[in-house]
Amino acid sequence: MFNHLHRITSMGILMGACAIFSLPGLAAEDSSLLRQQLIELQQQMQQSQQAYQSRLQALEQRLKQLELEKITLANPAIVRDQTSPSDLPSSQGSPLRIGLSGLFAAGGSTADNDELEDLQGGGHDPNRNGFTVQNVELSLGATVDPYFDAQANIIFLVDREGETEVELEEAFMTTRHLPWGLQVKGGQYFTEFGRQNPQHPHTWAFADQPVVLSRFFGGDGLRSQGARVSWLAPTPWYSELYLGAQNANGETVTSFLAEGAGGDPTDPENIGGHVLIDRDGRDQSDLLYSARWLNGFDLSDTLSMNVGFSGLIGPNTSGRSTETTIVGTDVYLKWQPAYVQRGFPFVSWHTEVLQRHYEAGDSADPTQETLKDWGLFSQVLWGLRPGWVAGLRAEFAEADGGVSTDDDPFRDRRKRLSPNLTWYPSEYSKLRLQYNRDWAEHLDGGNADSLFLQMEFSLGSHAAHTF
Amino acid sequence: MKQCIKHALLLFLLVGAVNSEAALRVVTTTEDLAAIARAIGGAGVDVVSLTPGTRDPHFAEAKPSMIRKVSRADLLILIGADMEIGWLPPLLQSARNGRVQSGKAGYLDLSLVVPLLGKMAGPVSRAMGDVHAKGNPHYWLDPRNGARMARAIAIRFGELDPPGQADYQTRLAAFEQTLKQKLKEWQTTLSLIRGQAVIAYHTSFIYLADAFGFSIVDEVEPMPGIAPSAAHLSQLVQQIKSEQIDLLIMEPYYERRSARYLHDQTGIRIAVLPQSVGALPKIETYVDLFDRIVAILSQTGGG
Known part of the structure; x- marks a missing residue:
């Protein structure tokens, strides 16, 4: 995950640098070269963003699954003590039936x-x-x-x-x-x-x-x-x-x-x-x-x-x-x-x-x-x-x-x-x-x-x- | 006359003495609870259900034969959440068994160990039909709740019968393992139905919908427990057509006329699902129940 973040930051710096250098008066071939590089960079960024997102989704899914299994099958989350007095009236209706x-x-x-x-x-x-x-x-x-x-x-x-x-x-x-x-x-x-x-x-x-x-x-x-x-x-x-x-x-x-x-x-x-x-x-x-x-x-x-x-x-x-x-x-x-x-x-x-x-x-x-x-x-x-x-x-x-x-x-x-x-x-x-x-x-x-x-x-x- | 009474009393005492000896005598209010209790208890635990799986546990009737069963029980396991409110309290009073009264170790209300859906926020009125303020009591229809129920049962068995504790935990582990594997299988089989809008007869399948990711958008009953009117049915016809709903699910004990009418008007497919162990033939275990539900749903639904 840190790798992805690092790549995104470095791309940002690169893009900033590109903006600074693309000043008027530069040679035409330099400009077109830079433009091409920029497009490539943009594509790379999009790809890595997509990859990043899908991995994140997969991780979230896995985490949910794990939590669910943990709660439901190994360790019931809400087993309460049924003998505690506070639970007594709950299954028999109100204490006084009118x-x-x-x-x-x-x-x-x-x-x-x-x-x-x-x-x-x-x-x-x-x-x-x-x-x-x-x-x-x-x-x-x-x-x-x-x-x-x-x-x-x-x-x-x-x-x-x-x-x-x-x-x-x-x-x-x-x-x-x-x-x-x-x-x-x-x-x-x-x-x-x-x-x-x-x-x-x-x-x-x-x-x-x-x-x-x-x-x-x-x-x-x-x-x-x-x-x-x-x-x-x-x-x-x-x-x-x-x-x-x-x-x-x-x-x-x-x-x-x-x-x-x-x-x-x-x-x-x-x-x-x-x-x-x-x-x-x-x-x-x-x-x-x-x-x-x-x-x-x-x-x-x-x-x-x-x-x-x-x-x-x-x-x-x-x-x-x-x-x-x-x-x-x-x-x-x-x-x-x-x-x-x-x-x-x-x-x-x-x-x-x-x-x-x-x-x-x-x-x-x-x-x-x-x-x-x-x-x-x-x-x-x-x-x-x-x-x-x-x-x-x-x-x-x-x-x-x-x-x-x-x-x-x-x-x-x-x-x-x-x-x-x-x-x-x-x-x-x-x-x-x-x-x-x-x-x-x-x-x-x-x-x-x-x-x-x-x-x-x-x-x-x-x-x-x-x- | 006196001789006659004496003989009758003697006969009573003799017959009473020949009761079978089990480690635990367990009475459950429904067959689903009995099936889980049997899976955890094994051969040493005597489990009997008060109501058959073919009937709505909400409308059971306190029969004398039930008094007999409850009076001898070491443990009473119930659905709770007011499911048995109409018949269990008088039954408990008549059974005069101190071990299984509310608050004692022999009284296990499983609605306290599962997250209940459909709790009513705000005041509840009978003008809303048969609503349960404490939440919808049909929670056994989510296999994840089955694991929770089994765990609570195993713990209670161990408390009441300490020598058997290890065995109960072993059987619980096996039950959980089976359920875990099966759950994946069932969810895969029913992946087609995921996200689908479904109509139910009664508000009894919300846990099933939650477990398998489909949504129940309306009921055939206009209000829980209120018979469908012609006006409500024609409104449903409109809804089924406009929202293109393709599946209606219902228990075997409900009348089929309303469903047939909706089918004739819209072509909606009808799945009659067993709501309990024993609701249809050859459903003897908790796993059988979902095997059958999934089989029926995968044949009927998932279009």
Whole structure:
């Protein structure tokens, strides 16, 4: 490189000298000779400049290549220590997850508003001709410390009188890593019974909750204050056992220590027309005990299956020592082909069967009996193309015993068929059209037709990628 | 009933006792990570991927069978940069495995060891579609990043299993050597595509473009994760014609109608590229993945 520089400098001096010597009055032959030499010099200079440049480029290229190889293959330039605390939140999102989801519906039915309220027994179901604010849910969740995660879901509702209600739907903490596959959860939470009950309204595949769940668990689903232990069994397939105890009183534990309204059979908390007494939980035997055994299998690369068995036992308010037991089975199958775009296409099938035995009245009570109710729902979802899901749900529920089941909207024989179509413009919004065909003994005409248009938005981190 | 429960419990414990013994039990979120981990770990390390290579790891679903795998793992390797944000956090919670929680030695987020492209400057809004504020998470599609990932994996394997450290370093050296040679080969084969303007379906190939020197000028999706509209497609037709773009690249799991429409309108060539190990048959290693990508690109592109 120094050679080149030296040559260029010396050429410059030479050129300067040429300029000085090319004075007027010199002999013509001298002048032409000088001119020729000058041209030669210029050509030489150009050539050496070109050579110099191309060599420089080659060197630069080589240097780049070397740097690249050094960085990428021998010595990663930016391997940071992943265990340093500053990196902790980076892969799990913000430390506090805040989300707000709003679920609204517009509906029209052949049934009037009073009838519709009985047909759509869920507290978050669209249940009137016109508009319903089904559920506005604020959810907060985070890892508390190395030992616990916690979550709270607060619900805002607008009731039929236009009043805003606030409910603490859930607030619970969960252990992060106890030994032997154990996990403890405590607080106010949805009882892990079946697949549907613990799901929040915005993750439901249909606009309303299944009839049998409204009957056994009331409008808000089965939830209460308590604690549960779950054990992840060391089996080759997924197998988890849940055992829990919760308070049995309150309006969210219908079928147990719920307070009814006298003998009014149309009150959903009043079962089989039996008069409910004022019975509060006195000792641990008056708690609601729950058990669930959930299993998961991959039947193939494209087909997976979950099978669960659940049971509940607890006191009820029809007598001093009366008890209710509820058992249920749930099956969930999902098929997805090898290639899916954004989770589509898929076909899923979800079925639950539930049965309730309700001891009505103490042994001294002349009307003492055991009320037997059962019901099932079975739903198929078909994710036909990205963002589009078609669904069909069939339901059946009936009961025996009691004064008369025919006029009781919560114990009569009911059938319902609900096709729907949902469009998800993104994971954070949806529009759903659902038609319900109801056959119910308590209805005057025996049946009803309803149409609901549902829409939902989701802000924040709560419901990201729910499908 | 009591007898029945007793028998069931006994069965559980018995079955649990017959687990295979490996030096390390590694769970990865994708097949690409699993392939690199296998290359470094050898036969003594048990590696299993949570998602198959045919599926978009962004939209995986936390299945119970995954809980089982994570609960037994010594090490969890993930893509990071919010790639698995939709399903990994609930999975980690359900798995109740203290070894693989964020911040522990058994948690390896590889987005921290590579230079991420496409970081968002300024505020990010969902009105912009599925954008990742932390940067584009498809970084395994640059073989130079593969070397970085392998090195981080080898270091972590050595920390968790000190007796195997020398073996891991030996395998790492071999992996790096192969990758170094292959990279030259691939770059030579793809020299024709260098500098070419290309359209991608999704913003998932920017690292591949960076490695092989072509440029992605637009996407079939109007915004990341948003389905292409008719208006956007007709705009693309204009762009393809006016800028004489000759190649469209896409993953096998995306719908083909939009690409076919663009092909019919403009004659643009379509290359369906495997985005991951296992995305197409016979892609079993990280090197296989690029061999196939390069083979497809050299057949389709480079006009």
